[in-house]
Amino acid sequence: MPVIDAFLNLIPVTFAQSLMYAFVVMGIMIPFRLLSFPDLTSEGAFPLGGCVCAALILAGWNPFLATAVAFGAGIAAGMATALIHLQFRLNSLLAGILVFTALYSVNMRVMGRSNVALFSADSVFLQISPAILGSVALQILVFGVLVVVMLLALRWFLATEAGAALRVVGINPDLAPSLGINLWTWTLVGLGLANGLSAFGGALVVQLQGFADIGMGMGLLINGLASLVIGETVVGRQTITRQLLAPVIGAAIYYQFVSLGLSLGLHPSDLKLVTAVFVLLTLGLPALRRGGGTGREKLHA
Template sequence: MDVIQAYLNLVPVTLSQSLIYSFLVLGIMIPFRLLSFPDLTSEGAFPLGGCVCATLLMAGYSPLLATLAAILAGAGAGAATALVHLRFRINSLLAGILVFTALYSLNMRILGRSNVALFGADNIFMQINPAILSDVRLQVVTFAILIVAVLIALRWYLATQAGAAMRVIGINPDLAPSLGISIWTCTIAGLGIASGLTALGGALIVQLQGYADVGMGTGILINGLASLVIGETITGRQTVTRQLLAPVVGAAIYYQLVSLALSLGLQPSDLKVVTAAFVLVTLGLPMLRGRSALRETMRA
C-alpha cells in the first residue's frame, strides 16, 4: 500500500513534467522521423533555452520576451547543425555532437556560472496566474493547453506546401531537387523548428523550477528517445497526426514509469541504465520477432 500511495502522490507532478518534456520529444522526433536526420542537438538546445531565458529574466526583461529569445536561440542552434552538415558534408550525428559540445561553453558564457537561482525573478507563470507555481493541477491544464496549441500549429504547417516539402526530403531526398524542393531550406527550417521547441521546453522548466543549470541537458536525449519509442509503439506512425501525438503520449507514459520505478525503491542514479535497457529491448524486439518468424517459415 505504501508503494501505491507513493506512486499516486507522484502522478500529478510527473504528468506536469511530462507535458513540458513533450516539447523536447517533439524536437527529437522532427529530425529523426520527418527529416530522416539523426540529430543530437537537443542535448545542447535544451539547456541553451534555459540559460538564455534565465539570463534575461535576471536582467529584468519581460518573461515573454525571455521565452521568445530562448526559442530563437534554440532555432539558431538547430540551424547551425544543419549548416555544418550541409556546408561541410559532415555526418548528421557528428554535426550534432560538434554543435552541442560547443553549446556547453556558450551556455557557460551566457549564464556566467554553472547554475543560478531565479527565486527573486519574475516568470511567465506569475504573469498568467501566480497559483500555477504552487498548484500542480493548474500546471497540468496550462501545459496541456500549450502543447495542444503547438500540435495544432505543427499539424497545420505540415499540411502546407512547405511542410509537405520537408516530409518529401525525409522520405526521398534524391527526388526532392527534381520537384523544385530546396534541401538546404527545408533541412535548416526543420532543425530550427525542432531545436526551437526543445529550447522552449528548457525555458519553461527553468521558470517552473526556479533555477537554471548548464548541465540540465545531460542524458536528456536518451529520455526523449525512450519516450518517442513508447509513444510510437502506442500511436503508430501511419499518419502525420499519429506521429505528432506519439511524443506527447510517450512522454506521459515514460515519466509515469519513472514514478513507478522510484516508488518501488529504485535509486535515481539507476534510471539511466534502466532507460537505456528499455530502449534497447523495445528497438530490438521487432528484429528478434522477424528472425523468429523467418525461422518458422523456413521450417515450414
C-alpha cells in the same frame, strides 16, 4: 500499501512534468521521423533555452520576451547543426555532437556561471497567475493548453505545401531537388524548428523550477527517445496526426514509469541505465526478429 500510495501521489506531478518535456520529445521526433536526420542537438538546445531565458530574466527582460528569444536560440542551434552537416558533409550525428559540445561553453558564457537561481525573479507563470507555481492542477492546465496549441500549429504546418516539402526531404532527399524542393532550406527549417521546441521546453522548465544549470540537458536525449518509442508503440505513426501525438502520449507514459520506478525504491541514478536498456530492447528486438542471424553472418551469406 506505501508503494502504491507514493506512486499515486506522484502521478499528477509527473504528468505536469511530462507535458513540459513533451516539447522536447516533439523536437526529437521531427528530425528523427520527419526528416530521417538522426540529431543529437536537442541535448544542448534544451539547456541553451533554459540558460538564455534565465540570463535575460535576471537582466530585467520581460519573461515572455525572454522565452521567445530562448526559442530563437534553439532555432539557431538546430540550423548550426544543419549547416555543418550540409556545408562540410559531416555525418549528422557528428554534426550534432559538435554543436551540443560547443553549446556547453556557450551556456557558461551566457549565464557567467554554471547555475543561477530564479526564485525571486519574474516568470511567465507569475505574470499569468502566481497560483500556478503552487498548484499542480493549474500547471497541468497551462502546459496542456500549450501542448494542444503547439500540436495544432504543427499539424497545420505539415498540411501546407511547406510542410509537405519538409516531409519529402525526409522521405527521399534525392528526389526532392527534381520536385523543386531545396534540400538545404528545408533541412535548416526542420532542424531549426525541432531545436527551437527543445529550447522552449528548457525555458519553461527553468521558470517553473526556479533555477538554471548548464548540465540540465544531460541524458535528455535518451529520455526523449524512450518517450517517442513508447508513444509510437501505443498510437502508431501511420499518419501525421498519430506521429504528432506520439511524443505527447509517450512522454506522459514514460514519466509515469519513472514515478513507478522511484516508488519501488529504484535509485534515481539508475534510471538512465534502465531507460537505455529499454530503448535498446524496443528498437533492437524487432530488427533481430526480422533479420535472424548476426551482421557477420549476413555479410558472408
